[in-house]
Amino acid sequence: MSRRLFSALMIGAAALAFGPPPAAAQAPIRIGAVLSVTGPASFLGDPEARTLRLYIERINQAGGVLGRRLELVLYDDGGDANRARTFATRLVEDDRIVAMVGGTTTGTSMAMIPVFEEARIPFISLAGGIEIIEPVKPFTFKTPHTDKMACEKIFEDLRKRGLSRIGLISGTGGFGASMRNQCLRVAADFGITVVADERYGPGDTDMTPQLTRIRNAPGGVQAVVNADFGQGPAIVTRNFAQLAMGVPLYQSHGVASRSFIDLAGPAAEGVRLPAAALLVAEQLPDNDPQKRVVMEYKQLYESTQNQPVSTFGGHAYDGLMILVEAIKRAGSTDGVRIRDAIRQTRGFIGTGGVVNMSATDHMGLDLSAFRMIEIRGGNWRLLD
Amino acid sequence: MDQLLQFVFSGLTVGAVYALVALGFTLIYNASDVINFAQGEFVMLGGMVTVFAVAAGVPLPLAALLAIAVAVVTGLALHRLAIEPARGASAVTLIIITIGASILIRGLAQLVFDRQFHALPAFSGEEPIRVLGASILPQSLWVLVGAAAIVLALWLFMERTLLGKAVRATAANRLAARLVGIDTTLVLALAFGISGAIGAIAGILITPITLTSFAVGTLLALKGFAAAMLGGMGNPVGAVVGGLALGLLESLAAGFISSTYKDAVAFLVILGVLFVLPQGLFGRRAVERV
Numbered sequence: 001m002s003r004r005l006f007s008a009l010m011i012g013a014a015a016l017a018f019g020p021p022p023a024a025a026q027a028p029i030r031i032g033a034v035l036s037v038t039g040p041a042s043f044l045g046d047p048e049a050r051t052l053r054l055y056i057e058r059i060n061q062a063g064g065v066l067g068r069r070l071e072l073v074l075y076d077d078g079g080d081a082n083r084a085r086t087f088a089t090r091l092v093e094d095d096r097i098v099a100m101v102g103g104t105t106t107g108t109s110m111a112m113i114p115v116f117e118e119a120r121i122p123f124i125s126l127a128g129g130i131e132i133i134e135p136v137k138p139f140t141f142k143t144p145h146t147d148k149m150a151c152e153k154i155f156e157d158l159r160k161r162g163l164s165r166i167g168l169i170s171g172t173g174g175f176g177a178s179m180r181n182q183c184l185r186v187a188a189d190f191g192i193t194v195v196a197d198e199r200y201g202p203g204d205t206d207m208t209p210q211l212t213r214i215r216n217a218p219g220g221v222q223a224v225v226n227a228d229f230g231q232g233p234a235i236v237t238r239n240f241a242q243l244a245m246g247v248p249l250y251q252s253h254g255v256a257s258r259s260f261i262d263l264a265g266p267a268a269e270g271v272r273l274p275a276a277a278l279l280v281a282e283q284l285p286d287n288d289p290q291k292r293v294v295m296e297y298k299q300l301y302e303s304t305q306n307q308p309v310s311t312f313g314g315h316a317y318d319g320l321m322i323l324v325e326a327i328k329r330a331g332s333t334d335g336v337r338i339r340d341a342i343r344q345t346r347g348f349i350g351t352g353g354v355v356n357m358s359a360t361d362h363m364g365l366d367l368s369a370f371r372m373i374e375i376r377g378g379n380w381r382l383l384d
Numbered sequence: 385m386d387q388l389l390q391f392v393f394s395g396l397t398v399g400a401v402y403a404l405v406a407l408g409f410t411l412i413y414n415a416s417d418v419i420n421f422a423q424g425e426f427v428m429l430g431g432m433v434t435v436f437a438v439a440a441g442v443p444l445p446l447a448a449l450l451a452i453a454v455a456v457v458t459g460l461a462l463h464r465l466a467i468e469p470a471r472g473a474s475a476v477t478l479i480i481i482t483i484g485a486s487i488l489i490r491g492l493a494q495l496v497f498d499r500q501f502h503a504l505p506a507f508s509g510e511e512p513i514r515v516l517g518a519s520i521l522p523q524s525l526w527v528l529v530g531a532a533a534i535v536l537a538l539w540l541f542m543e544r545t546l547l548g549k550a551v552r553a554t555a556a557n558r559l560a561a562r563l564v565g566i567d568t569t570l571v572l573a574l575a576f577g578i579s580g581a582i583g584a585i586a587g588i589l590i591t592p593i594t595l596t597s598f599a600v601g602t603l604l605a606l607k608g609f610a611a612a613m614l615g616g617m618g619n620p621v622g623a624v625v626g627g628l629a630l631g632l633l634e635s636l637a638a639g640f641i642s643s644t645y646k647d648a649v650a651f652l653v654i655l656g657v658l659f660v661l662p663q664g665l666f667g668r669r670a671v672e673r674v
Contacts, residue, residue, distance in 0.1 A: 040599070042499040172644070198643045203603040205401075205594035208394040209639035209646075212387055231501040231595045238593075242512045242519055243390075263503050263595055266510065 028071035032097035036104035039079030047313030084108035147179035153274035155190035167214030171228030179227035229254025234263035241267035314351030386517025399631020404586035405608025406623035414555035415575035424605030426583025431596030459580025616667025
């Protein structure tokens with residue numbers, strides 16, 4: 001953490017030394033971030049942190065915002081909600097931040113919400129859980145798609161294929177548990193019957209018993225949906241192939257990174273998942289409104305970070321850009337005015353979709369933001 | 385029927401890993417009364433070093449040997465730098481030292497390697513073998529055969545070699561062992577080294593199935609500890625039986641009762657067994673002499 005803080009300070013110092021004079025003249029605009037750069041959610045938090053550093057440096061090189069430099073104050077919570085809350089308090093009381101981007105997981109975000117709501121500081125979360133913005137909290141926003149949307153997108157695809165009896169297998173962690181609930185809730189709206197509902201713990205290394213139960217569910221299943229992120233889905237996918245289940249397997253947007261294909265290996269062939277356009281940037285038709293944004297982000301990220309782009313870093317890009325545009329529109333660093341400006345975000349084209357915020361919608365995405373993707377030949381293929 | 389067989393295959397594969405971790409616990413416990421909670425980190429090191437050596441272009445067998453060597457050196461260093469200087473401290477103190485060591489090893493692994501999950505290619509293909517409607521991966525057979533080979537080798541070492549007998553003598557009575565001229569410090573170092581090797585081999589064998597990351601050791605140590613307690617802490621046969629039993633319990637509970645509560649079911653059974661047999665299934669009854 002201290003190393004990251006140090007490097008953040010060094011970037012800050014470099015910008016101070018070489019930055020354009022008008023931006024350096026005034027006090028910087030401080031933006032806070034608490035991300036799970038280490039720990040079990042590090043594959044989410046690490047690209048998020050890289051994205052924030054990368055783009056804040058670029059914005060500063062271009063002259064900053066409102067003629068002032070941006071300064072990132074970044075803490076690593078290691079995925080621990082308690083630590084996240086402690087850092088949130090520190091950001092408000094000691095670092096005096098103007099706005100906040102981050103909160104990698106739903107757990108850490110939920111822990112930090114009360115702190116920023118009380119301090120009336122705009123907070124753009126990068127986590128998936130729908131409870132972050134439902135019910136709407138005055139100062140809390142989020143950029144990623146919700147797990148409910150993932151369920152709906154999957155069920156829509158199932159309906160198109162004429163499949164209705166599914167087996168659900170989910171992790172007991174926060175993401176898996178939340179998505180499981182959402183899927184069970186919206187299943188009936190799409191005419192889907194969940195005939196088997198199996199779960200596995202974090203760190204479990206063999207899911208063949210659960211999949212065997214799903215296979216032997218009375219009446220049979222026509223497809224299996226796996227709600228989780230991390231290594232669990234990779235093992236489910238391998239076990240699925242081992243048991244030769246013979247029905248389609250759907251994963252969630254939680255596995256939308258290259259490492260899933262690497263870990264699951266040939267077993268990943270034919271797996272479908274809903275994900276952001278960023279995952280298939282090159283395959284988007286040229287008239288797609290997101291094409292330019294996602295290609296630019298992808299190229300810049302991959303050329304500077306020497307690692308493949310992931311949709312999670314894209315959420316951080318969206319959050320930062322929505323915030324920066326809002327600060328420019330507000331013409332001020334006052335919390336309430338920035339909040340009002342974020343709410344007025346219309347037609348913002350991000351990596352996650354086209355964002356239209358309002359006083360009642362603090363995410364601003366609809367189902368069109370998700371693309372259905374299939375893994376073919378060890379790569380993502382855009383289906384629709 | 386095919387369903388039951390599938391659960392048994394799953395349970396045995398997972399159980400064999402628990403058994404190997406439990407065996408590592410047993411070995412060190414016998415030689416020193418210490419429950420080494422860094423045991424899971426040996427498994428992690430086995431997997432991670434192999435993954436990174438293979439990625440660097442080292443052939444798999446050589447990478448595996450390197451990983452075992454790293455784990456053995458780590459085990460010896462743990463003994464030399466952490467356990468030996470605290471000689472004479474109570475067992476509880478030593479156990480806490482091993483917990484600290486495990487956190488240190490995990491932190492170093494995170495720095496030296498990375499924080500991502502990694503897989504190894506299966507040693508002999510990914511094509512599952514179908515038996516009576518159930519399927520088992522060739523790699524699972526590697527795990528089971530590997531575990532059996534380790535148990536056999538360990539048994540031969542303990543029963544048939546002078547050094548093995550010295551380990552057993554130290555386990556039976558450390559003072560008496562020292563009086564007949566056995567270098568108990570050497571025996572203890574040996575126990576840590578062998579535990580490191582067993583853990584590393586387990587880690588290499590399971591990585592193609594279970595994937596690995598710097599953090600996998602904690603949970604394995606917990607499960608291995610539970611297995612060792614179930615079998616009777618200090619008894620190698622108990623460690624193996626306890627490990628396989630725990631693996632089977634988990635998979636049968638997930639298959640027949642509820643996957644949500646499979647861990648709870650497994651631990652309830654363990655609690656039940658320990659309630660009736662506090663020394664575990666094969667444990668020595670402690671005899672207090674007055």
